[in-house]
Amino acid sequence: MGIHIIAEFQGVDPGKISKVEKIQEVLDRVIAKSGLHAVSSSFYQFEPYGVSAVYLLSESHLSVHTWPERGYLDLDIFTCGEDGPALKAFQLLKEEFQPKSIKKRIIRRGNP
């Protein structure tokens, strides 16, 4: 079974989530530190601000969608195998984005 962490970060500094460059820098760092393995990554810059980022992982995927005007970020971390790297990535993302509040759901899914 895999773990899918679905989270909403609220009250995030808009400066941290407005542009692809910043988001990419954070996500690259978090993925490397957490022990996940990125196969590829794609980004979309909304104008004037707002980012979508999707990382294909050998463990499944990680995605972020941001609404800077509302200090809001939607996060998915879906991995198969051990839970540890996904939970570590989540912890690191909290530290990076420092949301004022978080809504989190964990779903069990994947290889039956």
Added chain:
Amino acid sequence: MGIHIIAEFQGVDPGKISKVEKIQEVLDRVIAKSGLHAVSSSFYQFEPYGVSAVYLLSESHLSVHTWPERGYLDLDIFTCGEDGPALKAFQLLKEEFQPKSIKKRIIRRGNP
């Protein structure tokens, strides 16, 4: 608010979900027909079979992970804006993959 459809397809013909080429062909077609807009797509071929596919959409993202040896496919469709295209994509994917059973969850999330 956005819609996130999380589904597990079981009892899928392994021949339909073993290789990137077939998955890509199906997903490209379904996304075009459903009115979603792909910004980019990434694929990973597991050996000897099994596929991960992630599409970054201007509406958010769509992903598929397959375990052909178990006839199993994990699907996410997350879109912001109207629900229609996501629901249509889900219906088309059912028709394409013809699973014997489906477990589906719908989560409301996104721009608050």
